[in-house]
Amino acid sequence: MTEDIVVVAGATGGIGAALIAALRDDARYSHVVALSRRRPDRWTDDARRTWLPADLLDDATLAAAARRIAGLGTPTRVVVATGLLHAPGAAPEKALRALDAATLTRLFEVNATGPALIARHLLPLAPRDRASVFAALSARVGSLGDNALGGWYGYRASKAALNMLIRTAAIEHRRTHPLGVCVTLHPGTVATPLSQPFAGSGRELFTPPTAAGHILRVLDGLGPADSGGFYGWDGAPIPW
Numbered sequence: 001m002t003e004d005i006v007v008v009a010g011a012t013g014g015i016g017a018a019l020i021a022a023l024r025d026d027a028r029y030s031h032v033v034a035l036s037r038r039r040p041d042r043w044t045d046d047a048r049r050t051w052l053p054a055d056l057l058d059d060a061t062l063a064a065a066a067r068r069i070a071g072l073g074t075p076t077r078v079v080v081a082t083g084l085l086h087a088p089g090a091a092p093e094k095a096l097r098a099l100d101a102a103t104l105t106r107l108f109e110v111n112a113t114g115p116a117l118i119a120r121h122l123l124p125l126a127p128r129d130r131a132s133v134f135a136a137l138s139a140r141v142g143s144l145g146d147n148a149l150g151g152w153y154g155y156r157a158s159k160a161a162l163n164m165l166i167r168t169a170a171i172e173h174r175r176t177h178p179l180g181v182c183v184t185l186h187p188g189t190v191a192t193p194l195s196q197p198f199a200g201s202g203r204e205l206f207t208p209p210t211a212a213g214h215i216l217r218v219l220d221g222l223g224p225a226d227s228g229g230f231y232g233w234d235g236a237p238i239p240w
């Protein structure tokens with residue numbers, strides 16, 4: 001047993017919960033830390049897992065979580081599985097006339113600023129002498145080059161901003177942590193509350209456990225040369 005720990009942010013989400021379930025018995029980690037605004041349903045802390053409160057819109061909660069994480073071990077895997085596509089009164093915009101400043105701001109706060117602040121607090125805790133991976137879940141629709149359909153202005157733009165923030169962090173991180181990897185990942189279309197209103201569009205739909213398996217396999221296959229990239233659920237690079 002090592003003191004390496006794995007951190008999953010978005011523990012109450014469809015993909016985040018599946019990641020935590022998949023990591024529960026992974027002997028490479030002495031501890032699984034779950035971050036979310038509220039305690040996940042049926043969650044109890046034990047010798048191998050701890051839940052910590054973390055609100056992406058409240059930097060003090062992220063700083064406090066980082067302090068607790070530093071006391072538990074060395075985070076060699078961090079997956080940020082938080083995100084926002086729709087909320088009551090805030091559907092993805094189909095046209096420019098639907099743009100709303102408050103909704104755009106909220107999408108940027110949750111999808112770009114929040115994960116970047118988690119990187120700010122947790123990347124310095126990565127080990128300098130061995131491999132580590134920090135991954136934030138992005139979305140293929142955040143690719144500028146891949147945008148042929150249009151629509152979903154705020155979600156697309158906030159994920160594009162996330163990709164830039166994490167790529168920029170990867171460049172800085174490599175100077176002090178040459179074995180550290182810092183990436184964004186598209187998990188595919190996954191059956192969760194986030195995708196539920198848009199299901200049935202003909203795209204392949206993964207279950208959360210299947211998506212978690214894909215994500216963990218991609219992370220295991222990444223090395224320092226891959227840092228700063230944007231990858232799909234199958235590990236293939238996605239154009240910016």
Ligand SMILES: NC(=O)c1ccc[n+]([C@@H]2O[C@H](COP(=O)([O-])OP(=O)(O)OC[C@H]3O[C@@H](n4cnc5c(N)ncnc54)[C@H](OP(=O)(O)O)[C@@H]3O)[C@@H](O)[C@H]2O)c1
Binds near residue numbers: 011081190
């Ligand atoms: N599902 C898909 O088809 C799909 C496709 C492409 C990309 N993705 C990306 O994959 C990631 C996970 O998505 P999912 O499908 O698992 O979505 P989900 O089931 O809706 O989960 C979203 C998670 O984000 C958390 N969150 C939202 N706002 C937060 C805040 N202010 N502070 C802390 N946590 C906050 C939610 O917490 P609460 O429970 O507190 O609300 C929840 O844990 C997202 O980045 C999403 O954009 C998903």
